[in-house]
Amino acid sequence: MTTASLPPYIDPSQPPTKRSPWRQIRETPFVRTATLVMPEQVYQQVLSSPPAPARRYGRATLTLADILTGGGGGEEDGWRWTDAQLVMLSAGRAGVADSRMEIRGGRLRMELSKGTYEKCGLQGRPLAGQGGARRHVRARYEVEVDLLAEGRRKRRGPGLERVLWAARNVIDARGPMCWLVVAEERKEREEQGLGAHHVKKKTTWIDVEGETRAVLRGVRVPEKVACLVGEGEEEQECEDDWYEVVEWLDMVVLGSDGITEDHGQSDSSHSRYKVAVGEDSDVKAVDLRVVRWAGLFSHSWITTLLIEIVRRSKAANVASWLALSVASHRTEAVGQVDGYTVLLQSTQEEEGKTDDGFQQSRCFQFVDSND
Structure with a gap:
């Protein structure tokens, strides 16, 4: 897992190449699927029109x-x-x-x-x-x-x-x-x-074209995803805790019943993620939207898609989160980069005051995960 701050402005003609998540995007040249997961409100603000060329x-x-x-x-x-x-x-x-x-x-x-x-x-x-x-x-x-x-x-x-x-x-x-x-x-x-x-x-x-799936109603989002990240805040959580979030995103894409409190917990042998329940939990149920592309795409198209999403989030003053999950075609028998997940989040400078748009990214890269 790598964490990085997003620059205030990204030139589409000269996108970053060395920092996360841009480096991981370039390391996955043959993209098979690209999936976006976000709250319904973010979808209306950012993806009301196609974010990238057809x-x-x-x-x-x-x-x-x-x-x-x-x-x-x-x-x-x-x-x-x-x-x-x-x-x-x-x-x-x-x-x-x-x-x-x-x-x-x-x-x-x-x-x-x-x-x-x-x-x-x-x-x-x-x-x-x-x-x-x-x-x-x-x-x-x-x-x-x-x-x-x-x-x-x-x-x-x-x-x-x-x-x-x-x-x-x-x-x-x-x-x-x-x-x-x-x-x-x-x-x-x-x-x-x-x-x-x-x-x-x-x-x-x-x-x-992006396949927009039905809205997922009443999904309880993990606190790590939903909360705004403080600017310059250093987190000490174990990476395993964040990989539970990645599993939760996969369950959202699959439309699993285990992501809602009404349908109970998921089997621990299938996923480590557990729905936050109880009076002590501050997690609120929200509506989520999933958009998916499938076929063959180059890494340059994924870069264009992510840059446009970040630009629109700043223009709309979005204070939320969005996740991009990418899976690649199998091109190597050993050492294959099978894909990655990028989580974009807004930051919070002071109490009650947020930066404009997505300011921080977390990237999870998967190697030989399909073996």
Whole structure:
């Protein structure tokens, strides 16, 4: 768990990269789901209109050679493999499939089995923590190619030629694979009127909008979440107490009956969180709202979403909280960052006086949590 203060102003064109929670966002490039949890009042103040541009991702059935040679319909569908903003993720389970590939930031990363790697004749490295002394785990290798550097050359370099040979003769021998595509360039081309007359298209585009679920009535929010944090206040609570809050957020997303006092306590074997009850509890029951996106998203879209939420909270003088939970696609067999949860809270300078908007963030990052 990391705690950090949010800056008074965040430039969307130059967002922070090193501090929490921005660092954790960049460390999760292939986002599968993004879920917002907040009180109904905050939803009306901050999310009355979409906080981020509409997102779309594509599905394409292509071979690696089709992508690298431009024969996969990329130009026609409005994306290029030389685009630095292109994000592509192939089908295949990390650590299990013979070949699994991804393109991000202009770089092609291939995860190959030992037999496929030896047949390709490419230069790579063994993946840490796989194979070796571990029993019943097959060794796997990683190969990376800088596509942007190869794309700048007037002629194909020997590096790209070797990758093309390996793609045509080894990797694509089993046929095309299913890819998920996120292309920022496609939207720009559509706005310029390009690509509208192409008939042959190999990418199916899916529009993704935030799915607003029904309001959850009478939810008792933990005191750690609901209370305003004093400015400069140092907390001595154990991290385990805060991970109970993370479990509570997961129960809210699932719509569990265990989050309300009326339906009793949840089973301790399922969750450590217990609903605050009794006369000594200052927790009040509130209505919560859950908004969810699912598909494939880049970390830049999550950054844009969070920056806009913080900006709107300051403009509306929000004095409350909001949580963002992100889950990633599985891309590594060992050491995978499976996701994170960001909790935004307002701060309190003096008694009865609060700062404008969200001022503090707590980020919980999860590694290999799906094993």
